[in-house]
Each structure stands twice: as C-alpha cells, then as structure tokens.
Amino acid sequence: MFAHASSAFSRILGTLMLLGSFSGSAMARDLDHNDPDRAAILDAARQGEAVKFVVKDLVRYGDTAYLCALKNDGDGIEGTDDALDVYTWGFYKGSQGWHAISLSGRFASSPDQVDCRIDQTPADSADVVRKAMAESVAGTLRDSLEQSPLSADQLAQLTELRQAHILGDVDVEGDKIAYDKMQLDIVLEHCKDDACRQANQHAFQKLGQWQTDTKVSSLAWNRCRYGLRIGSLVADQQCLEAAMPLPVCRPHQKLPQDQATISSCLVGIRQRCEHQFANTADRDMACP
Known part of the structure; x- marks a missing residue:
C-alpha cells in the first residue's frame, strides 16, 4: 500500500516539477557574463534603447539565440497596469553580427513568475526559435502590406533571412x-x-459573400477597406470589384518573387482611392 502511494506521489511530484519548469523561472538560463556573444545579443535587442534587462532566459544554439527578459528603465521594471511586461526575441548571426527579431510579448504577475515559452513550447532548440522568427517576420510583412509596398529595408531583411535559411517564400495571403x-x-x-x-x-451583403471567396485575395481585401474611413462601404465594394479580376491582385502571391506584382496591386488600389474622391477632405482621410 505504501509502495503504491509512494509511486503515485512520485508521479504527481514529477508532473508538478514539469509544470513548474514551463513557468519560466525553473528553466531560466543565461550565457556566461564574460561571453562576448551575451553582450552583443543584448545590444541587438536594445536597438539603441537605454535599458537594462532582467534576463529570465538567454540561450544560444550556434548562430541562433533566444532571449526572454523584463526591462528596467531605471525607475523599475516596466509594466502595464498591475502586470509586468515580458519581452522575447529571436536572434540570428549574420555577416554584420547579431540581429534581433521581436517575438510575441506577454505579461507576468511577478519577476519570479515569467513564462518564457514560445507559444506554449519551450525554447529548447534552434529549430523552435528559427520557426518563431520566421512566423514573426512573415506576419509583420503581411501586416505592412496592408499599408504600403515593402520598403527597401524590409526587402533587404527578407533577402538576409532567406540567405540565413530562416525564412523561405512568404505567402502574403493572410486573414x-x-x-x-x-x-x-x-x-x-x-x-x-x-x-x-x-x-x-x-x-455589406456583397462584402460578406466575398470574405470567404478564395478567389478574393486578402491583399486586395484588406487594402480596399479605405471606404470605412469616410463611412462608405460602397467604396470598398467598388474597389474590390475592380481589383479582383486583376492578375496582379491574385491570391497567394509570394515574396520575394512576386514583389513587383504585389506592389503593382497596392499602388493601383491607392491610385483608385485617390481618383475616387473629388472632395479633398475625403481623399485625405481615405487615402493617407
């Protein structure tokens, strides 16, 4: 009886220890403070900001690294309302040193209760960190395309990440x-x-039908929402009707190979917006 109870207790204790390790603090790691990569990684995360990090997890896998930390701006640890802000980054080492890619943020109730997992997965391999970096960059690129074509800096980063084998082709189709x-x-x-x-x-009814239509690209869909800024769903409908048949606005275009047609679609929609409104105030509001 006691042996059975002891075995059950051991299983429960093991489970609690495993759960505790996922909370962040029990799995806390850090590079040696004399390691030059440590300072370079932290500097890459700062990006010129005068801030000190409270490191909760810092690990390097060759040319890939991961940091989970709190920020201390000199007046204490940064937070939102009653919670502490937790920051995470992935890093890759390129020809110009370490580069940081911001990952998802979160909150913590105290410095000792910080969850440093990546989407519920421990950052226990280079593959996990690299996948998180790829997803973060791809999401940022899709969001950016809702506003304008990619900048030269974004295209340069895309090229570098492809050369580092972190990022493959990016399908710009999103939600x-x-x-x-x-x-x-x-x-x-x-x-x-x-x-x-x-x-x-x-x-409104037509837009509801088109939302689930796989022939309508999210690129055109989200870019054509400018009518909402001046209270006109009709403008959005007309924009989509014009964009949907265009090959340059087709679904599932990919970066970098379709960059020219993606830019052409976005520029065309902006030009349509500017030509659609005779009223200067409406045009300035709808087409910033």
Whole structure:
C-alpha cells in the first residue's frame, strides 16, 4: 500500500516539477557574463534603447539565440497596469553580427513568475526559435502590406533571412478583416437618404459573400477597406470589384518573387482611392 502511494506521489511530484519548469523561472538560463556573444545579443535587442534587462532566459544554439527578459528603465521594471511586461526575441548571426527579431510579448504577475515559452513550447532548440522568427517576420510583412509596398529595408531583411535559411517564400495571403454589423450601422447613420442606405446595405451583403471567396485575395481585401474611413462601404465594394479580376491582385502571391506584382496591386488600389474622391477632405482621410 505504501509502495503504491509512494509511486503515485512520485508521479504527481514529477508532473508538478514539469509544470513548474514551463513557468519560466525553473528553466531560466543565461550565457556566461564574460561571453562576448551575451553582450552583443543584448545590444541587438536594445536597438539603441537605454535599458537594462532582467534576463529570465538567454540561450544560444550556434548562430541562433533566444532571449526572454523584463526591462528596467531605471525607475523599475516596466509594466502595464498591475502586470509586468515580458519581452522575447529571436536572434540570428549574420555577416554584420547579431540581429534581433521581436517575438510575441506577454505579461507576468511577478519577476519570479515569467513564462518564457514560445507559444506554449519551450525554447529548447534552434529549430523552435528559427520557426518563431520566421512566423514573426512573415506576419509583420503581411501586416505592412496592408499599408504600403515593402520598403527597401524590409526587402533587404527578407533577402538576409532567406540567405540565413530562416525564412523561405512568404505567402502574403493572410486573414481577411471582417466587416461587422456595428460598422454598417455607423455607415448608415452617415447616409442622408434611402438610396445611400440601400447601396451600403447591398455593399455589406456583397462584402460578406466575398470574405470567404478564395478567389478574393486578402491583399486586395484588406487594402480596399479605405471606404470605412469616410463611412462608405460602397467604396470598398467598388474597389474590390475592380481589383479582383486583376492578375496582379491574385491570391497567394509570394515574396520575394512576386514583389513587383504585389506592389503593382497596392499602388493601383491607392491610385483608385485617390481618383475616387473629388472632395479633398475625403481623399485625405481615405487615402493617407
């Protein structure tokens, strides 16, 4: 009986220890303070910011590294409301030294209760860290394309990450931002007559149908949402109707090989926005 109880207790204790290791502090690692890579990695994360790190996990796997830390700005550890801000980065070592890629942030209740996992996965290999970096950069690129074509710096980083075998082709197809009933209600309130209201209700229905249409690219979908800024779903509908048939706005384009057509799609939508509104105030608001 006692042997059985002892075995059960051991299993429970082992489970608790495993869970404790995932909380962050029990798995805390750090490079030797005399290791030159440690200072270089921390400097890459600072990016010129005058801040000290409270390192909760710092590990290097060859030319790949991972940092999970709190920030101390001199007045104490940075936080939001009653929680502490937890920052994580992945790093790769290129020809110009270490480069940092910001990963997902989170919160902690105290410095001793910091979860340093990456999406519930311990940062226990270079593959885990490199995958997180690739996903972070790809997501940032997709978000950036909702505003404008990629900058020269972004394209240079994309090339470098491909050369470092961290990032492959990036499919720019992402989530389509949904239109909701509240947005429709706000648009209808701006209408001055029934014709306007009927046209926007029809546009809302069409947009709802197109959201799940795989022939409609998220690139054009999210870029054509400029009408919302001036209370016109009709403008969004018309933008998509013009963009959908265009090969340059086709779904599932990839970076870097489709950069030219992606830019052409985005520039074309912006030009349409600028030409669509005769009123300068509307144009400035819809097409910043």
